[in-house]
Amino acid sequence: AQSVTQLGSHVSVxxxxxxxxxxxxxxxxxxxxxxxxxxxxQGLQLLLKYTSAATLVKxxxxxxxxxxxxxxxxxLTKPSAHMSDAAEYFCAVSSSxxxxxxxxxxxxxxxxxx
Amino acid sequence: GAGVSQSPSNKVTEKGKDVELRCDPIxxxxxxxxxxxxxGQGLEFLIYFQGNSAPDKSGLPSDRFSAERTGESVSTLxxxxxxxxxxxVYLCASSSTGTRTDTQYFGPGTRxxxx
Numbered sequence: 001a002q003s004v005t006q007l008g009s010h011v012s013v014x015x016x017x018x019x020x021x022x023x024x025x026x027x028x029x030x031x032x033x034x035x036x037x038x039x040x041x042q043g044l045q046l047l048l049k050y051t052s053a054a055t056l057v058k059x060x061x062x063x064x065x066x067x068x069x070x071x072x073x074x075x076l077t078k079p080s081a082h083m084s085d086a087a088e089y090f091c092a093v094s095s096s097x098x099x100x101x102x103x104x105x106x107x108x109x110x111x112x113x114x
Numbered sequence: 115g116a117g118v119s120q121s122p123s124n125k126v127t128e129k130g131k132d133v134e135l136r137c138d139p140i141x142x143x144x145x146x147x148x149x150x151x152x153x154g155q156g157l158e159f160l161i162y163f164q165g166n167s168a169p170d171k172s173g174l175p176s177d178r179f180s181a182e183r184t185g186e187s188v189s190t191l192x193x194x195x196x197x198x199x200x201x202x203v204y205l206c207a208s209s210s211t212g213t214r215t216d217t218q219y220f221g222p223g224t225r226x227x228x229x
Contacts, residue, residue, distance in 0.1 A: 009154070032215050043118065043205060043220030044157075051215040090156065094214040101147070101170065102218070104157040 002027045004093045006105035014113050019063075019078040021108050023091030026072065033074040034092040034102060035065055044090060050074060052096075061085070086112045116140070118221035120206050126227045127196055135191045135224045137206030143219070145212025146189050148181055151203040151223070160204075163189065164212040196228045 007022040025031055032051050036044040048059025055067040065076045074091060088109050094102040119138045127133050139146050148160040159173035163183040174180070178196075183189040193200055203225050207218040 034217075036218075036220075041222065043222045044207075044218075045220065046217045049215070049217065096214060100145075100164070100212055100214055101159050101162055101173075102214075103159075104149075106154075106156040 002031065002093050002095045002103050004091050004103055004105040006089075006091050006108050008108055009106065010109045010111060012111040012113065013081045015083055016080050019076070019081045019085065019110065021076040021089050021091075021110065023065075023074045023076065023105060024072050025074060025091075025093045027093060027095045029095045032094045032096065032102075033065075033067060034094075035059065035063070035074075035076050036090045036092065036104075038088040038090065038107075040087070047076070047089075081110075081112050083112050083114065086110055118206055118208055118219050120204075120221035120224050122224060123222065124225045124227075126229065128229050129198060130195055132192065132194045133196055133226065135193075135204050135206075135226070137189045137191070137208075137221060139187070139189070139206070139208030140210075140219055142186075143208035143210050144186050145209045145216065146183055147207045147209075147218060148189070148191050149205045149207065150175075151205055153202075157205065160191070162212075193226075196226075198228050201226055201228045 003026045034049045035047040050067045091105040092102040144165045146163040149157040162170040178194045181191045203223040207220045209216040
């Protein structure tokens, strides 16, 4: 069984501040982890993914995430928020021995203040 | 190239009516997924197609929901006798091979409102 928890349904930051969106997973086998972003009135698009290579994964738009097995976490960060980063962010997990269907978290809405 | 497209973008229907939602995946993608996204909720898996294999229907919430896919192209999701709790955004995604590490490419969704 696999699951993912995103702490905080809303995160608010000022423009230029650090962005930290939290994701913790549960998986009985080595996980594959994804972050997707959904801009208003658009479909989800992939930001980055961890597939058991480097634990620090760099994605598009300056985002990165670090896989920490000991903490079962895959938090998403960006050093400096931009107004255009305002969107809904979804963490997802699939497992090397489990279903082909990834399990998505409930999402975190990122609000960026000028 | 063209991404995943869905139609209609919005659908308003009356309780008890049937609706059909369409998804055009990226050409050449063998895997296709349908999800439901209720307001403030995550993505709820509905059904998964992979090539010519039998679809994984384990996420369909009731027998009012069905889906089909023609080969590796268009898919339609049908909801019969719609209920108000069916109101949601229905998202379609495709991926090139459907493996566990594959990136899913999502369409913009169909917003269904059942009155």
